[in-house]
Amino acid sequence: MESLDILIPIAMIIVxxxxxxxxxxxxxxQFDDLxxxxxxxxxxDTKDKQx
Amino acid sequence: xxxxxxxxxxxxxxxTVKWYATIxxxxxxxxxxxxxxxxxxxxxxxxxxxxxxxxxxTDTANEITDQLIQELRLYDRPDQQQSFVRKxxxxxxxxxxxxxxxxxxxxxxxxWLLENHLKTIDxxxxxxxxxxxxxxxxxxxxxxxxxxxxxxQVYYIGYKCKPWDxxxxxxxxxxxxxxxxxxxAVAGIGAMQVMMFAIAIYAGDFSSDLSTxxxxxxxxxNVLFTTPVVFYSASPFFASAARAIKNSTINxxxxxxxxxxxxxxxxxWTVLINHSPPRVDVYFDSICMFVFFLLSGRFxxxxxxxxxxxxxxxxxxxxxxxxxxxxxxxxxxxAITDLQPNDLIRIAPGEIIPADGxxxxxxxxxxxxxxxxxxxxxxxHINDKLLCASINTEQTIQMRVTxxxxxxxxxxxxxxxxSAEQVKPKIANLATTIAKWFTSAxxxxxxxxxxxxxxxxxxALYIMLSVLVVTCPCALSLAIPVAxxxxxxxxxxxxxxITKSHVVESLNLVDTIVFDKTGxxxxxxxxxxxxxxxxxxNADYCLKLAVSLEECYDHQIARAFKQQLNNSNDIxxxxxxxxxxxNGIAGTINNNYYRLGTVNFASSxxxxxxxxxxxxxxxxxxxxxxxxxxxxxxxxxxxTKNVIKALKGINKQIxxxxxxxxxxxxxxxxxxxxxxxYAQKNPEQxxxxxxxxxxxKRKVLMVGDGINDVPVLSVADVSLAMGCVANLNxxxxxxxxxxxxxxxxxxxxxxxxxxxxxxxxxLLWAGCYNICVLPLAIMGMIAPWMAAxxxxxxxxxVITNSLRLINKKFPNLSDKQHGKS
Numbered sequence: 001m002e003s004l005d006i007l008i009p010i011a012m013i014i015v016x017x018x019x020x021x022x023x024x025x026x027x028x029x030q031f032d033d034l035x036x037x038x039x040x041x042x043x044x045d046t047k048d049k050q051x
Numbered sequence: 052x053x054x055x056x057x058x059x060x061x062x063x064x065x066x067t068v069k070w071y072a073t074i075x076x077x078x079x080x081x082x083x084x085x086x087x088x089x090x091x092x093x094x095x096x097x098x099x100x101x102x103x104x105x106x107x108x109t110d111t112a113n114e115i116t117d118q119l120i121q122e123l124r125l126y127d128r129p130d131q132q133q134s135f136v137r138k139x140x141x142x143x144x145x146x147x148x149x150x151x152x153x154x155x156x157x158x159x160x161x162x163w164l165l166e167n168h169l170k171t172i173d174x175x176x177x178x179x180x181x182x183x184x185x186x187x188x189x190x191x192x193x194x195x196x197x198x199x200x201x202x203x204q205v206y207y208i209g210y211k212c213k214p215w216d217x218x219x220x221x222x223x224x225x226x227x228x229x230x231x232x233x234x235x236a237v238a239g240i241g242a243m244q245v246m247m248f249a250i251a252i253y254a255g256d257f258s259s260d261l262s263t264x265x266x267x268x269x270x271x272x273n274v275l276f277t278t279p280v281v282f283y284s285a286s287p288f289f290a291s292a293a294r295a296i297k298n299s300t301i302n303x304x305x306x307x308x309x310x311x312x313x314x315x316x317x318x319x320w321t322v323l324i325n326h327s328p329p330r331v332d333v334y335f336d337s338i339c340m341f342v343f344f345l346l347s348g349r350f351x352x353x354x355x356x357x358x359x360x361x362x363x364x365x366x367x368x369x370x371x372x373x374x375x376x377x378x379x380x381x382x383x384x385x386a387i388t389d390l391q392p393n394d395l396i397r398i399a400p401g402e403i404i405p406a407d408g409x410x411x412x413x414x415x416x417x418x419x420x421x422x423x424x425x426x427x428x429x430x431x432h433i434n435d436k437l438l439c440a441s442i443n444t445e446q447t448i449q450m451r452v453t454x455x456x457x458x459x460x461x462x463x464x465x466x467x468x469x470s471a472e473q474v475k476p477k478i479a480n481l482a483t484t485i486a487k488w489f490t491s492a493x494x495x496x497x498x499x500x501x502x503x504x505x506x507x508x509x510x511a512l513y514i515m516l517s518v519l520v521v522t523c524p525c526a527l528s529l530a531i532p533v534a535x536x537x538x539x540x541x542x543x544x545x546x547x548x549i550t551k552s553h554v555v556e557s558l559n560l561v562d563t564i565v566f567d568k569t570g571x572x573x574x575x576x577x578x579x580x581x582x583x584x585x586x587x588x589n590a591d592y593c594l595k596l597a598v599s600l601e602e603c604y605d606h607q608i609a610r611a612f613k614q615q616l617n618n619s620n621d622i623x624x625x626x627x628x629x630x631x632x633x634n635g636i637a638g639t640i641n642n643n644y645y646r647l648g649t650v651n652f653a654s655s656x657x658x659x660x661x662x663x664x665x666x667x668x669x670x671x672x673x674x675x676x677x678x679x680x681x682x683x684x685x686x687x688x689x690x691t692k693n694v695i696k697a698l699k700g701i702n703k704q705i706x707x708x709x710x711x712x713x714x715x716x717x718x719x720x721x722x723x724x725x726x727x728x729y730a731q732k733n734p735e736q737x738x739x740x741x742x743x744x745x746x747x748k749r750k751v752l753m754v755g756d757g758i759n760d761v762p763v764l765s766v767a768d769v770s771l772a773m774g775c776v777a778n779l780n781x782x783x784x785x786x787x788x789x790x791x792x793x794x795x796x797x798x799x800x801x802x803x804x805x806x807x808x809x810x811x812x813x814l815l816w817a818g819c820y821n822i823c824v825l826p827l828a829i830m831g832m833i834a835p836w837m838a839a840x841x842x843x844x845x846x847x848x849v850i851t852n853s854l855r856l857i858n859k860k861f862p863n864l865s866d867k868q869h870g871k872s
Contacts, residue, residue, distance in 0.1 A: 004265065008268065008272065011244075011247075012272065012275075015240060015244050015276070018240055019236070019237060019240055022236045022240070023233055023236065023237075026229055026232050026233050026236065027229070031229075031232050032181060032184065032225075032228075032229070033181035033182055033184065
């Protein structure tokens, strides 16, 4: 069970990092528009350039 | 029905198709030059897939005028750019970033088209457009391209744009939303972590080989992750509960807060002080999930409110962007935000007056329809007050600004709309009352259960917590307000602005609809209805003379005359033409002197009488001899007939209540098939009639167009005003039809009915759920985590059900409607 002594702190550090990144992303406006990015990404594949 | 539809804006084309644009090798019909050029630019850029991917048609494109280009140039000035442009200092020296509001975005394909079109332009480094706020963030190199050229590109593909100018309420909502997202994120990640360790504890409990050392480590870690969830994520619940207690009431947040505080402190006590924990008494996982699910429900509600607020924003778009201001000896173009009191400005005919002010040039006439509902132009003399947002109709005028547009009468009226949205509906307050009694009952039951269990059984705290959590009347309290929020937002987008929130519920009870005639059932615009030549003159010849005289003017009567004109070459040349504002026009044709206008103006014989009392009569005289009478009358709105038919289809009684003469009212009632009508009623009589209807237990919806309807609007159960914002000042109307289209009345009734159904479903579900689950909780058959999931899911169900109202589509009016629903 010794491995847990290392894994638990690592897990906790990862959570703190994840929350920090998420808060940064929210402050940066990444979550302001939850509608269009999910759809616009599909359009580029079907774009038929003529020129 | 026309067989052709514009390929770009999807509107029907009634005449023969004059314009085509080639898209993917196929010539597609276009309704106007504006749409044609936009479609061609889209095709030339290789963005044809836009037409395939879009889910909603766009607005009809506008042609780009020189004036527009001039106005856009204003935005190149650094002082104008101050509020919405900033320099990017990081890397490149000349990169600027602007925030623009794009108008006309309807779906994700629009965003794609705009972003990709703009990215192909030299000098633009990055474009980012938000579908939810319609805000565009554009980064460009100021040495390569000017901002006005970028904005023009937006217009080229059929959209409009202006500087992003958020008001205070927007900022508050914006930060509220971001803060909420953060709280949700912390609660979500916290819940995942705590759940991970909680499962380890449960598993250890199950296999009973978890050492005490790890058990207490896991518990400590859970304390660590739960604490921010309780104190940060759940703080809105505590704040709301504190407010409620301060006002000596109980709301659902009190119950939520109590559940969280009890669970948290008892778990904390177990872990920190009572070191040998009985495992079931640690609730960190329940707390985190509870908070996370509750927040998701609230987040959806916040989104609906936010969306509703955004959809009512278009009102501010009424005003022009720029105007001509007297500065250092000449008129220069300035943005209207730059106007200060005492500035002297010039307004060309047809332009919108950009601020409140005083007329300092000669007599003119302005159309104040948007403010007063009066459809005929009003004559203004020197030193008269001019109102912001009214339209200058005839000649160039000069005025001195007294109040900026942001302080003007109309702006004040608009602010009332926003404050009105905050008023809680009566029936929603009823729901809060239900929640209050329910919470008190639950607290009482929880205490009793706790005391009983504590003295006569076991697991007292555990059972009490689950009773508290499971019965929280969240869904019950959400049931009504969320549905109303969604319906109101939907109606706002249709052009029906709700200013008092009881409207949605009251509309469903309405069984009698009373219409005013002029300006409501009719357009309030004049139409030539009768020509009466005097003596032996030819009617067509007289009409031709009149049209020639009026040809270069743009007031109501001139427009009505010009509608008669089939071929613009077919008129006489007029010399020495002179316009007498408010009276008429004089001019010479073929050496004969003609006067066209009011009786007193056109003829020196003051004893001349109008042929009838209907409508408005205009006299034409030739060398001072009367030769022809023209009669003008109001014309029916194009949608009126269908609207009345649809309203009859849903069994509403329809009544016309007019101040007009008996003849025209009878004629109109007959045309529309309405049996109940009243004519020649003054405001007091109108009031009496509606009161009498109400005494007969009728619920009355009054639709009127302004000033003379104000008293009757205030007495009706629900009142709708036609596009006249000033009514808000008297706060007599409950709702305003800003798009001036009666179809919205039918849609509003339809939506009100749907709202009622959905609210009923919500209440039924929430009530049943709570009643079924309470006994189970008292018997200790529901674990706290089950309770948390159960009640949150029930709230989410209620919210999602209500959100169906946001995009509810309506039955098409042009299809024959026999429906009961």
